[in-house]
Amino acid sequence: MSGPGRASAAFGQTASAAWLFLAPALAVLAVFFFLPVGAAFLMSFTDLDLYALGDPSTVRFVGFANYLEILRSATFWQALGNTAYFVAVGAPLSILASLTTALMLHSKVVWLRPLFRLGFFLPVVTTLVAVAVVWRYVYHPAYGLLNQALGWLGIGAVDWLGSPTWAMPALILLAVWKNFGYNMLIFLAGLGTIPDELYEAARLDGATKWQEIWHVTLPQLAPTTTFITLMTVIGYGQFFAEPYVMTSGGPLDRTLSVVLLMYREGFRFWHMGYATALAFLLFAMIFALTLVQMRLRRHREG
């Protein structure tokens, strides 16, 4: 037998072994992921609703009607705008907060580092529902901590969650505070991998502290930052729990997110066809956004 033949036979063997090892995971994925997703995709072309739950013969195939109705609905565009607002403001703020705290905790000037690290990470592991109760008091227009603090600066009381203008910034602040600790840990891990020689070299060249951060730390952190940006944008694009527990999407639908709209249509009004169509639209949009981000990164690196 010639060389290449033997190699391909060996490859065939390892490949089948690989499939064997993958089989349980693939089976689980197929049953609990691909099958439901496929069913949901079909569902998005029907008007499956409450009536269909009782009598399946009332399901009608409606083609793209769900998708068209969504695109024509003002509420959807409002929810999409809100989600974009939340991502565009919340994600950069969150990453900046994570990076800043990580840099401070990594530097040797900060005292009691483990305590601060714990403090910054605690909100991440606390349930949002419990956090929301406390934050509702923080935002209370008359007795809230935030308005008290603003009062010392001479700024009048704001009804944070009751005002169409301020409800979203209030939720963004909450989300950033709640989530930045997680990315901070990832940044800290990334900072730990930067070799000290680079800093030594920079110092020998007479670099200031800021120049060190700008020319050594940030470029070395680029892969970590890319990963964090991607995950944060995806996570913030699906924001749901904050308006669900704090504002129910109001006032004036100003904090209604796409996922909250989906939940409301699906589980409150049982418009399953409409809700699944919405889910696939959201998927397509987040997917497109991710592609753009990856393309940009490749462009920068290439």
Added chain:
Amino acid sequence: MRRCALALALTALAACAPAPDALVFWAMGAEGEQVGTVLAGFRQEHPEIKLKVQGIPWNAAHDKLLTAYAGGVTPDVCQLGTTWVTELQALGALAPLGSRVKADALVRPDDFFAGAWRNNAIEGEVWAIPWYVDTRVLFYRSDLLAKAGFKEPPATWDAFLTQAKALARGGKAGAYLPANPGGDPIPLYMAWQQGADLIDMGTLTGRARAPAFARAVDFYVRCFAEGAAPRETGGLTNFYQAFAAGDVAMFVSGPWNVGALRAKVPELTGKWAVAPLPATRAGGPRTSVAGGSALAVFARSKRQDQAWALVSYLARPDVQRAFHALTGDLPARKSAWRGKALEDPAARAFYAQMQDARPVAALPEWELLATKLGAWVERAVYGQLTVEAAMRGLDEDIDRALEKRRWLATRRQARP
């Protein structure tokens, strides 16, 4: 961020443990916590029935019922909010009870409040038995009203506006009215008082553009525009404290707040009272909504006789009275209202209001329609749209929401 929804789903699943030969009864919220006490008598009368009561929180109940139906794990007997009876009946989830009512001398339809009974009678059949009723009345701070020179609570909405404006001084809200969807649809009650309604049940289309309906919404919007009620109500997070502090002098709500106010702000007792809803014109009807809970038997239950025995037991006047003493819920049976506890002025005011209370439209889509009404009224309240434009938008939404219902109606006619 999705952890919360996941946790909800998991608790819902965990609560579905099957009980092989027990009669399963789902009760919600405070009723679920308290009903065990009155069921002692039932256990004594029926030692052969293994009764299992499962308490379910109100905010998870609706989703859980639909999920249980889809999964085929419905209970035998269930407490249902009145608007859900229509929904589950449309699904075919409920067992018809008409013939059982006829055979049971203890359950007399004419002894129940008419509005409550009518709500569960769909297509000439009885689908649930009213358990307790509730309606909405006006809660007011009698001391603050007196101090402002008003001896009586407002009998008309115009008087309500005048009084609320007079009380809204120095950062205080005269009245609390829900500006956002999710609250009581008070403009709907105002429209009922003028003979208008949200939906034309014959054609299954929206009637919000009708002049009387638009007038009611217009008045509601004025309450906010003229400063009688605040649009932004973040300050009312702790509502009972706000009422005690005099930040709110009037609001519209249901019987549970009688018990809640007595328990949470006892120092306020004697300084507040309840009155029937104001009328649109002096001497006119003071119509409010008829709500509450009913008891239904599920069609899939294998213990229909036992299930009915439980429903019939809970519908007895003396059991209803005992339950009222425990929960403060208002008995659905008129004969249960004889007794000391129910002579209290607050309970009497609710009794009076129940004489002029009507259920909302018996449509499975009600939850959606009420949300749409709230959302379009909100836009008018915030001045984004004129009332006329908002009502046009509302009618379009209603017509779209009821499209399936209309299609089903024509299909049923086509197939005799």
